[in-house]
Amino acid sequence: MHADSLEPWTHDHVFLGAQHAQNERRTWFVVALTVAMMIAEIGAGSVFGSMALLADGWHMATHAAALGIAGLAYLLARQYARHARFTFGTGKFGELAAFSSAIILLMIAIQIAYESVLRLIAPVPIAYGEAIAVASLGLCVNLVSAWLLRDSHDHHHGHAHGHAHDHDDDGDHDHNDQDDDHHHAHDGHHGHGHDNNLRSAYLHVLADAATSVLAITALVIGAFSGWRWTDPAVGLVGSVVIASWASGLVRDAGAVLLDASADDNLEGVIRARLESDGDRVTDLHLWQVGPGHRAAVISLVSDAPRQPAIYKEQLRDLENLSHVTVEVEHCPHPD
The missing domain is CATH 3.30.70.1350 (Cation efflux protein, cytoplasmic domain)
Known part of the structure; x- marks a missing residue:
């Protein structure tokens, strides 16, 4: 039988989300925004000798890397969507990226918890005004990013x-x-499918926003009361919240990767x-x-x-x- 005569019985295996292209653009825009903020904070911290700005800048670098993984997953899934090597398409690229990003979030949560415990044991001087300004600026950037990445259900046929x-x-x-x-x-x-890749990117900026809110609250209390322990105590609370979000993402993305009953x-x-x-x-x-x-x-x-x-x-x-x-x-x- 000639190959052309088989065309009515053949099909592709493109299983991308209906809003794949839109979510890819959103993610790369947030990556650019995060990288710009990171460069600005590291640069300003170096010029003005601010450890608070430097620390927050490098912290944002980890989120930029995780967001970059999400953007890369969208890119590769689109480029190889019709590649014969992928038996059931590239729809799971996003799940793999989400799983990886969730692991990074867990590592960030552990790091925050570790540093918070150290500061509870040995409190350090805090430049409250500068720290509040940095946290507020970071919160604004993260709120804009979270708005851009808000989860819109995939409507598809x-x-x-x-x-x-x-x-x-x-x-x-x-x-x-x-x-x-x-x-x-x-x-x-x-036909509404949650995009765990977009969710992972959203959780990264949401985690940053949540820690910024908690940090601002703790810093304001500490500035007026003199209680240095409020900042690391709130850090511990934030690490638990972030770890909980990341654990849920690991569970959901892992289930898809292992072909659990859908x-x-x-x-x-x-x-x-x-x-x-x-x-x-x-x-x-x-x-x-x-x-x-x-x-x-x-x-x-x-x-x-x-x-x-x-x-x-x-x-x-x-x-x-x-x-x-x-x-x-x-x-x-x-x-």
Whole structure:
């Protein structure tokens, strides 16, 4: 068979979020903003001999690096989206970046906790006016960055790609495939996929903003009361909050990377639609292949099996399903 004649039955595996390009632009803009702030603080700290400015500048460098990882993930996912080497596309590049960024956040939380404990044990003099000014400037930058990276759910239209294998008694194989089509979800399943890569970038700037707010509060209290311990005590609180956010991101991104079951509710809907008239689902694998994209491999047994395309047709309006494989086995009733 000529290769051109196979075109109606072939498809790509591009499982990027619907707002991938927009999120990529947002991330790189925030990277540029963070790097500019970092350079300004390190430069000013060097010129004016301010350790507070230098410390905050290098602290922002770690966030700039993590944000750069997020931006690079968007770039690579887009560039290699149609590369044949990636069997199910590059939709998980963002999850890998999110997992890496979460580890960096955990390291930052540990560093903040360590330095806070040292300062509780051996308090150091604090230039309150300068420190409050630096924290306030950093807070403004982080609030702008957080606004730019605010999570907007990915609205997308799923692609019902189906590779179906129908096995009958004689062992013949009937291969069926559907053309790509766009459909809308029902049964409460909407095509909204959280982008963990954008979430990781958002958490980095949010963590910085939260620590800035806590630092300003502690510094103001310390300036008027003379209690030096308030600054490191608040640092400990901030490290716990950041570690909690990072742990959640590690858990969520790690689950996607390990192909954990993507959606229990969607699994229930698939079973309910396919298990009728003697048809039974014997094996169902559902996992995330990109933000808002799910892949499913479904095995059924039936005493009166139908063509796989018929079963896939029953699922075509579930928008989250972007790639479906159906296998049917003939299991006759005993005499």
